[in-house]
Amino acid sequence: MHHERIGKDVIQEQMQQIFSLSPGAWRRVGCFLLVLAFGLLPLYPPDGGPVLAQQSGAPASSPPGGIPHRIVALVNDEPISAYDVVQRLRLTLASIGGVRDQQQLARLQQQVIRNMVDDKLKLQEAKKFEIEISDKDAEEAFARQAANFRMTAQQFEEYLARLGIAKQTYLDQMKPEIAWQQLVQGRLGPFAVASQEEAEAELKRIKASAGQPQYHISEIYLLVDDPSKEAQMRETAKRLVEQLRGGADFAAVARQFSQSASAAAGGDMGWVTADQLSPRLAQAVAGLKVEEVSDPIRLGGGFYILRLNDRRRVLEPDPLDARVELHQIAFPLNEKTTEAAQLAFVNRFEKLRDQMNDCA
Numbered sequence: 406m407h408h409e410r411i412g413k414d415v416i417q418e419q420m421q422q423i424f425s426l427s428p429g430a431w432r433r434v435g436c437f438l439l440v441l442a443f444g445l446l447p448l449y450p451p452d453g454g455p456v457l458a459q460q461s462g463a464p465a466s467s468p469p470g471g472i473p474h475r476i477v478a479l480v481n482d483e484p485i486s487a488y489d490v491v492q493r494l495r496l497t498l499a500s501i502g503g504v505r506d507q508q509q510l511a512r513l514q515q516q517v518i519r520n521m522v523d524d525k526l527k528l529q530e531a532k533k534f535e536i537e538i539s540d541k542d543a544e545e546a547f548a549r550q551a552a553n554f555r556m557t558a559q560q561f562e563e564y565l566a567r568l569g570i571a572k573q574t575y576l577d578q579m580k581p582e583i584a585w586q587q588l589v590q591g592r593l594g595p596f597a598v599a600s601q602e603e604a605e606a607e608l609k610r611i612k613a614s615a616g617q618p619q620y621h622i623s624e625i626y627l628l629v630d631d632p633s634k635e636a637q638m639r640e641t642a643k644r645l646v647e648q649l650r651g652g653a654d655f656a657a658v659a660r661q662f663s664q665s666a667s668a669a670a671g672g673d674m675g676w677v678t679a680d681q682l683s684p685r686l687a688q689a690v691a692g693l694k695v696e697e698v699s700d701p702i703r704l705g706g707g708f709y710i711l712r713l714n715d716r717r718r719v720l721e722p723d724p725l726d727a728r729v730e731l732h733q734i735a736f737p738l739n740e741k742t743t744e745a746a747q748l749a750f751v752n753r754f755e756k757l758r759d760q761m762n763d764c765a
């Protein structure tokens with residue numbers, strides 16, 4: 406079998422290109438990666454039923470296509486097997502709703518492998534700082550994710566099994582995200598404390614932005630690390646937009662594909678104003694309706710896909726949060742009510758109306 410060894414002196418540059426991280430971010434990794442040349446892995450269970458149809462009855466733990474021990478990559482002597490890749494690929498296909506052809510599937514497989522290598526490196530780096538994520542930690546995150554789909558954890562596990570996806574595959578994908586968040590918070594958290602001057606500057610900025618639109622947006626960022634792959638990445642971005650507009654979960658797709666820092670949070674960027682975005686992105690967001698997904702936006706070193714989750718105005722109450730209380734004063738009438746009594750009530754009400762300022 407032909408294979409290629411990537412030496413330690415080359416890996417930092419390649420990791421920077423592939424994962425859009427600074428050289429310093431990988432300086433401590435000391436990664437030695439063995440990548441095996443391989444074709445498109447089969448997405449079929451042993452009985453031959455296509456997984457793409459999402460109707461496979463094979464147990465989620467069954468080795469797909471008889472290739473459970475085939476090694477696809479070694480990351481610092483930790484293997485990624487073909488079975489692991491197929492499982493993650495199934496999960497990704499479920500997230501985006503499938504692909505149109507084998508060519509797209511092949512490109513998606515390469516992206517999945519890059520993501521899995523990235524995950525291995527994150528776990529290894531976190532382990533150096535004694536951060537290890539247990540199955541219990543991942544189970545709690547799994548239950549929260551199930552709730553996002555309005556399912557119980559058991560129902561979500563059964564849903565994955567029907568797609569031929571082992572629950573452990575989902576847990577294994579969540580562990581690097583949790584570990585990396587803890588590592589970043591632990592290492593950078595102490596530096597995130599704002600000074601009094603910074604706090605006052607932020608308050609001043611907020612007050613100056615009073616009345617301006619504020620947007621709650623999510624992003625997917627696709628890095629173009631090789632100019633020759635510009636067209637390929639553009640097609641990938643267009644395909645993702647198509648899937649997202651067809652109902653694919655934005656957060657799930659962001660976790661699978663986005664190469665921005667917000668990927669671990671499902672692409673959620675929180676609330677921002679136009680002056681916090683580049684002019685191109687601000688213009689795109691301003692033209693979106695709530696829950697609408699943008700076209701791919703070529704900017705900087707890659708493509709952005711944005712989703713407008715909500716909008717509001719800075720320091721102004723949201724009209725949708727307004728609550729109206731109505732009270733009424735009734736004067737009962739019957740056949741015995743005289744005209745004089747009616748006039749007396751009207752006169753009394755006219756005198757009281759000028760004193761009414763609210764409904765309390």
